[in-house]
Amino acid sequence: MIIKEAKEGYLSPEFLAAARHEGIDPERLRRLVASGRAVIPKNVNHHFSEIRAIGEGLKVKVNVNLGTSKDYINLDEELEKLRIAEKYGTDTIMDLSTGGDLRAIRKRIIGDSNLTVGTVPIYEAGISKAKLPSKAVVDMTEDDMFNTLEQHGKDGVDFITVHCGVNKTSIKRLKKQGRSTGVVSRGGSFLLAWMLHNDAENPLYANYDYLLEIAKEYEMTISLGDGLRPGGIADATDRPQIEELITLGELVDRAKAANVQSMVEGPGHIPIHQIATNVQIQKSLCRNAPFYVLGPIVTDIFPGYDHITSVIGAAIAAMTGADFLCYVTPAEHLALPTVDDIKEGLIAMKIAAHAVDISRGIDIHLDHEMDIARYALDWDKQFALAVDKEKANMYRNQRRPRTDEVCSMCGDFCAIKMTKDYLNSDIKTVDV
Amino acid sequence: MIIKEAKEGYLSPEFLAAARHEGIDPERLRRLVASGRAVIPKNVNHHFSEIRAIGEGLKVKVNVNLGTSKDYINLDEELEKLRIAEKYGTDTIMDLSTGGDLRAIRKRIIGDSNLTVGTVPIYEAGISKAKLPSKAVVDMTEDDMFNTLEQHGKDGVDFITVHCGVNKTSIKRLKKQGRSTGVVSRGGSFLLAWMLHNDAENPLYANYDYLLEIAKEYEMTISLGDGLRPGGIADATDRPQIEELITLGELVDRAKAANVQSMVEGPGHIPIHQIATNVQIQKSLCRNAPFYVLGPIVTDIFPGYDHITSVIGAAIAAMTGADFLCYVTPAEHLALPTVDDIKEGLIAMKIAAHAVDISRGIDIHLDHEMDIARYALDWDKQFALAVDKEKANMYRNQRRPRTDEVCSMCGDFCAIKMTKDYLNSDIKTVDV
Numbered sequence: 001m002i003i004k005e006a007k008e009g010y011l012s013p014e015f016l017a018a019a020r021h022e023g024i025d026p027e028r029l030r031r032l033v034a035s036g037r038a039v040i041p042k043n044v045n046h047h048f049s050e051i052r053a054i055g056e057g058l059k060v061k062v063n064v065n066l067g068t069s070k071d072y073i074n075l076d077e078e079l080e081k082l083r084i085a086e087k088y089g090t091d092t093i094m095d096l097s098t099g100g101d102l103r104a105i106r107k108r109i110i111g112d113s114n115l116t117v118g119t120v121p122i123y124e125a126g127i128s129k130a131k132l133p134s135k136a137v138v139d140m141t142e143d144d145m146f147n148t149l150e151q152h153g154k155d156g157v158d159f160i161t162v163h164c165g166v167n168k169t170s171i172k173r174l175k176k177q178g179r180s181t182g183v184v185s186r187g188g189s190f191l192l193a194w195m196l197h198n199d200a201e202n203p204l205y206a207n208y209d210y211l212l213e214i215a216k217e218y219e220m221t222i223s224l225g226d227g228l229r230p231g232g233i234a235d236a237t238d239r240p241q242i243e244e245l246i247t248l249g250e251l252v253d254r255a256k257a258a259n260v261q262s263m264v265e266g267p268g269h270i271p272i273h274q275i276a277t278n279v280q281i282q283k284s285l286c287r288n289a290p291f292y293v294l295g296p297i298v299t300d301i302f303p304g305y306d307h308i309t310s311v312i313g314a315a316i317a318a319m320t321g322a323d324f325l326c327y328v329t330p331a332e333h334l335a336l337p338t339v340d341d342i343k344e345g346l347i348a349m350k351i352a353a354h355a356v357d358i359s360r361g362i363d364i365h366l367d368h369e370m371d372i373a374r375y376a377l378d379w380d381k382q383f384a385l386a387v388d389k390e391k392a393n394m395y396r397n398q399r400r401p402r403t404d405e406v407c408s409m410c411g412d413f414c415a416i417k418m419t420k421d422y423l424n425s426d427i428k429t430v431d432v
Numbered sequence: 433m434i435i436k437e438a439k440e441g442y443l444s445p446e447f448l449a450a451a452r453h454e455g456i457d458p459e460r461l462r463r464l465v466a467s468g469r470a471v472i473p474k475n476v477n478h479h480f481s482e483i484r485a486i487g488e489g490l491k492v493k494v495n496v497n498l499g500t501s502k503d504y505i506n507l508d509e510e511l512e513k514l515r516i517a518e519k520y521g522t523d524t525i526m527d528l529s530t531g532g533d534l535r536a537i538r539k540r541i542i543g544d545s546n547l548t549v550g551t552v553p554i555y556e557a558g559i560s561k562a563k564l565p566s567k568a569v570v571d572m573t574e575d576d577m578f579n580t581l582e583q584h585g586k587d588g589v590d591f592i593t594v595h596c597g598v599n600k601t602s603i604k605r606l607k608k609q610g611r612s613t614g615v616v617s618r619g620g621s622f623l624l625a626w627m628l629h630n631d632a633e634n635p636l637y638a639n640y641d642y643l644l645e646i647a648k649e650y651e652m653t654i655s656l657g658d659g660l661r662p663g664g665i666a667d668a669t670d671r672p673q674i675e676e677l678i679t680l681g682e683l684v685d686r687a688k689a690a691n692v693q694s695m696v697e698g699p700g701h702i703p704i705h706q707i708a709t710n711v712q713i714q715k716s717l718c719r720n721a722p723f724y725v726l727g728p729i730v731t732d733i734f735p736g737y738d739h740i741t742s743v744i745g746a747a748i749a750a751m752t753g754a755d756f757l758c759y760v761t762p763a764e765h766l767a768l769p770t771v772d773d774i775k776e777g778l779i780a781m782k783i784a785a786h787a788v789d790i791s792r793g794i795d796i797h798l799d800h801e802m803d804i805a806r807y808a809l810d811w812d813k814q815f816a817l818a819v820d821k822e823k824a825n826m827y828r829n830q831r832r833p834r835t836d837e838v839c840s841m842c843g844d845f846c847a848i849k850m851t852k853d854y855l856n857s858d859i860k861t862v863d864v
Contacts, residue, residue, distance in 0.1 A: 047660040069844035099847055116615070127845065137850070175855075180803040182851040189847035193854040231848070232803030233790060272751055273485050274789035298747070298787040303814065304823035308740055308780050312747045312787055315730070319704055319748075333814075334827040336840045348740050355730040355744055358665065359705035370610040370732040371664030374765070382735065382765075391736035395766040402503050408768045411502035413530055414558065415621035416663075418569070419614040422625040423607075 001219060002042065004259045006034035014040050018053035023362075026290035029053055037288045038250065038323075039159075039261040041092070041221035046156035049114045052091045054263065054291040059362055060353035063292075063326045064090040064117070066347050067097030068105060069336045070127075075105055081342045082113055087227055088346050088387070090327075092116040094161075098123050098186075103151065110156050116160040118223065119280045122204075126190045129197035137190050145203055146210060149267050153218030160220050161265065164251050166191045167205040167246035170228055174240040181231030184268070188227020208251060212258040219262040223292055224248040229268035232300050236270045237278060249285035254286075263290035263324065266317075272295040275313055276320040292324040293317045297332075306332035307341075307348040315352035319359065325349050347388055370422045375416055377405050433651060434474065436577050436691045438466035446472050450485035455794075461485055466659030468684065468718045470755075471591075471693040473653035478588035480835075481546045484523045486695065487722040491794055492750045492785035493757045495550070495724075496522040496778050499529035500537060501768045507537055514545055520819070522777050523550040530555050530618075535583065542588050549654065549817045550591040553580045554636075555558050558622045570629035577585055577635055578642060592652050593697065595659035596683055597676035598623045598832050599637040602660055606672040613663030616700070620659020631774075634712070637668075640683060644690040653693040655724055656680040661700035664732050668702045669710060681717035688719075695722035695756065698749075702728040707745055708752040715753055724756040725749045729764075738764035739773075739780040747784035751791065807848055809837050 005012045011026050015033070018040050019026035032038035038055025042048075064085040066078050078097070085093055093115055097105045102124045105423060110117050125148040126137035134298055166188050174183075183189045190203050212253055216224050228244045230236045248264050255262035264286045270278055275296060282291045295310030296317060302309050310328035329337040330343035337345065358364050359418045366385065374383035379396070386392040399408040406414040437444045443458050447465070450472050451458035464470035470487025474480075486493045494518040498510050510529070515523055525547055529537045534556045542549050557580040558569035584592055598620050606615075615621045623634050636643055647654050660676045662668045682697050687694035696718045699805065702710055707728060714723045727742030728749060734741050742760035750757060761769040761777035769777065790796050805813035811828070818824040831840040838846040 013803075059673070069840055070845065071840045072831060098842065110553075123845075130845075135844070138854070180800065181807045182848060182855060186842055186847045186850075187847060189850035190845075193850050196854045199492045232795065232806065233799040234803040256619075263568050271796075272747060272787045276859045289467045299783060299790060300799040300806075301817055301819055302779070302783050303818045304820050305783060305829050306778060308743060309787070310781050311740060312744055312784060315744045316706060316748065316751075330823075331827045331830070331841070334824060334839055334841075335831040335833075338830065347734070347737060351731060351737060351740050352744060354733070355741070358703045358731060364665070364703075367665040368612065368731040371666040374664065374732075375613045385733055386735045387733055388736050392766060395736050397771065398763070399504060399767040401767075406764055408501055408503045409720055409763070410530065413502065413562075413569070413618060415618045415623075416614060416618050418618075418621035418625050419616075420675045422570070422628045423614060 001039050001216070001259055003033060003261050006030050014042055014051055017051040021052060022058055024137045029159045032056055036256045036262070037271055039221045039263055039290055041118070041159040041261065042219065043153065043156045043158045044219045046110060046117065048116070050116070052116055054324045056288060056323065057360070058323065060356045061091040061324045062346065062349045062353050063092045063324065064342060065094045065096050065326065066342065067095045068099040069238045070099040072336045073100035075100070075108060077339060078105065078109065079112055080339050082109060084237055084339055084343050085346055086113070086115065088343060089350055090115065090346055092118060094118040096120060096123065098127055102127065103155070107155055118161065119152050120161040120187045121152045122163065122187045122190050138194050140194065142203040142207070143421060146214065149214050153214055153220055157220060157224050159344055160215070161187060161223045161225040162204050162211060163187045163191050163225040164202065164208055164211070165224065165247040166206045166227035167202050167247060168242055170244040170247065171195065173243045177239050179238065179240070180234040183228060184231030185225060185227045185229055187225055188391055191227060208254065212260050214253060215260045216258060221263065222255060224251055224262060226265045226267065229266070230270070233271050236267065237274050241267070242281070245285050247284060248286065251290045252286045252289045263292050267291040267296045267320070268301060270298065270313060272298045272312070274315065275316045279317055279320045279322050281315045283320065290323040292326065293322045295320065295328050297328065303333050304330055305360050306330060307345040311348045311352040314349060314354055318352060318356040322383065325353055350387065377416060433648070434472050434692055435465060435693050446474055446483055449483040453484060453819050454490050464488055467594040467694070468688045471695050471722055473590040473693065474485055474651065475585065475588045476547065476592045476651045476696055477586065478542060478590055480548070482548070484548050486756045487794070488720060488755065490755065492788045493756045494525040494778065494781045494785050495524045495526055495756065496774060497526045497528050497758065498774065499527050500531040504768045505532035507540060508540065509771065510537065511544055512771050514541060516771055516775050517778055518545070518547065518839070520775060521782055522547065522778055526550040528552060528555065530559055534559065535587070535762060539587055548590045550593065551589045552593040552619045553584045554595065554619045554622050556580050558590045569627050572626065574581070574635040574639070578646065578647060581643065581646050583645055585652050585667050589652060591655050592645060592647070593619060593638060593657040594636050594653045595623050595657040596634065596636045596640055596643070597618045597656065597679040598659035598814045599634050599679060602676040602679065603627065605675045606660060609671050611670065611672070612666040615660060616663030616730040617659045617661055623659060640686065644687060644692050645796060647692045648690060653695065656683055656694060656696045658697045658699065661698070664701050665703050668699065669706050673699070674713070677714060677717055681719065684718045684721045695724050697752070698723055698725040699728045700726055701732065702730065702745060704745070704748065707748045711749055711753045722755040723753065724758065725754045726758045727760050729760065735765050736762055743780045744782040746781060747787055750784060750788040757785055780821065809848060
């Protein structure tokens with residue numbers, strides 16, 4: 001068991017693989033995992049090559065969500081999304097399918113992927129029930145919930161989002177305060193509806209020890225979902241959100257005691273000046289458990305551009321300590337994303353992750369090589385170094401320059417060309 | 433004269449118009465302008481409606497560059513860019529044309545625009561010379577430079593970028609240190625080439641008092657260009673950049689003494705952890721003159737996505753005190769941008785500006801209205817509030833939901849719908 005091995009000082013192959021990707025000493029990684037500051041999500045039943053650690057001081061990681069919806073069920077398209085996500089360097093994927101044969105889709109995605117895979121089992125528990133005649137999400141039983149968790153464990157899911165903090169206390173706080181956007185977490189809304197309909201405590205909270213037992217059996221990392229995350233700038237950092245976060249912090253402690261790896265999920269929608277605060281309070285309340293943020297989106301009035309509103313938030317979140325960034329696509333708030341949307345969202349989020357890696361001295365040679373290729377006006381090298389070579393080429397070819405050496409922005413009045421012509425003999429290049 | 437009036441306590445119509453846009457007391461704006469912490473660029477010969485102040489604590493402003501290049505000369509397209517830039521809310525535009533009849537283009541753009549207009553006169557001075565048989569940019573004379581400045585003043589240009597800090601001292605520093613990317617400012621490279629070729633000091637520096645006289649005559653605001661800005665992450669915040677910035681700070685003092693409004697331009701390419709430092713040192717060395725940043729771009733390996741790499745940097749710059757953000761298009765480093773590229777770049781940069789405005793309590797009601805429309809599942813209202821209604825509609829229609837009430841991401845399992853169905857009777861909405 002990874003966390004147990006970490007605590008006992010044993011470096012299993014997972015540590016070596018994850019540390020190799022980081023370019024760090026496996027022993028340093030072992031200490032981070034032992035103390036709960038990093039996780040290495042890997043199910044005992046899942047064999048994959050791209051093992052990743054997520055946590056303090058490591059490379060910033062990016063997740064891609066994919067999956068069917070009730071209205072759009074096309075497994076081939078989801079597998080194409082997976083291929084694109086791998087091509088453009090996602091670290092993990094989450095299968096959030098809610099339409100079609102959910103288990104078959106999940107098994108195919110796990111089978112086809114070389115990456116860490118996460119899921120939100122409560123979707124399947126609720127949706128399977130809602131498919132039955134005259135049944136709804138709220139008719140799922142506690143057994144449905146835990147059996148689905150177990151099934152995801154058997155199928156090899158590496159990490160599961162569990163909304164254990166949506167409990168009677170946090171809902172009471174939500175009712176007392178009020179909110180502009182209510183509950184926008186899908187899993188959170190399933191549990192809220194279930195609790196209100198059945199007048200009962202959230203089973204994932206009430207029977208958290210049982211949840212931990214299942215997680216431990218398959219070595220699933222638990223990702224403590226923020227079911228009460230704000231759904232808009234107006235609700236950011238409000239009392240229900242922080243009430244739930246306190247609970248999640250307590251649940252981190254209990255996971256650690258039970259030798260289950262855990263991380264904590266965060267908003268969502270946060271104005272730019274509250275992002276550092278959100279990261280710091282999560283780190284403080286959750287004893288430095290890895291923080292997995294969804295964006296955050298920093299303004300709500302740009303639908304169609306939420307891949308951009310979110311990467312601004314994600315970059316600032318990662319700068320101030322967030323470890324794991326869930327991408328957002330331009331279709332967010334509007335539609336199920338297409339393959340193209342997946343690509344746009346992922347590359348945008350990779351920009352945020354890499355920009356923060358640079359600030360830690362990680363992979364900065366890539367940018368330096370590009371700088372040198374630009375000064376050399378070496379276009380082949382520039383395209384070779386570009387994360388999206390096709391798009392870079394497309395833009396250059398959209399408007400070819402008359403002189404191949406430069407680009408059509410400045411043409412012969414290219415500043416680099418001018419500098420090289422007059423200064424080149426004098427200037428040193430620097431070793432970076 | 434705006435700055436003189438400000439110093440003398442007179443509130444001219446420009447103050448009233450600019451303060452109305454800000455929603456602040458004109459007297460507060462007057463004090464900012466008098467102290468050099470804000471500028472209101474407006475040429476005596478330019479009559480336009482959308483007068484803007486730029487500076488400390490005001491709404492974050494955005495600039496769109498447009499203009500022909502030697503390889504692509506199409507005035508109609510540039511006017512269409514202007515129209516799109518106005519439609520999506522740019523505060524100012526700069527005509528950076530370098531191809532065709534530069535004066536005719538400039539006059540047409542100034543005539544067609546209701547916005548503040550900026551230019552870089554040294555382009556025209558150099559390029560007009562380079563058009564003559566057996567002449568090059570470096571053959572321009574001092575008279576060419578100052579006559580062009582004067583011409584731009586006569587034509588009604590509101591602010592001019594002048595690279596006065598590219599002087600013998602800063603070039604010496606550049607040669608001594610070396611650099612990966614040399615000089616990437618087009619205007620800066622013209623002056624560098626001119627100085628090396630003619631073995632002479634930069635006339636815009638040597639005869640700065642004359643430059644100020646011309647600026648004063650037409651009330652042009654001067655934007656002190658950073659000709660030695662870094663052209664890549666590898667060169668960020670280096671000695672030539674800071675050497676030049678010290679000089680620009682001195683020139684700010686001299687402009688203020690001469691009753692000429694001034695602001696200072698900044699990079700360019702800066703890694704994310706150095707952005708706050710860059711803003712603070714500009715504010716410190718330049719006595720709080722408005723800071724006009726180009727991005728900054730926070731990583732160099734994403735050509736085709738520099739509208740995104742730059743808005744991350746711009747958001748952080750504005751958070752930490754930058755006042756004026758020059759947009760970057762996805763075609764940056766690759767080609768002259770098209771109309772579509774202009775739109776993508778501008779909306780991205782507007783996201784950064786608005787996100788920072790929110791943090792100052794400015795225009796936050798727009799986001800709050802969207803939050804309420806989302807919880808109401810009121811799609812018409814959401815589109816009405818969207819900055820780009822067409823794109824938001826396009827995404828929603830790309831994959832229509834079966835149930836019109838929701839979207840195709842979650843369909844019937846929409847968290848908001850679920851929450852409303854079960855919680856609605858209990859939850860208060862909040863007054864935001």
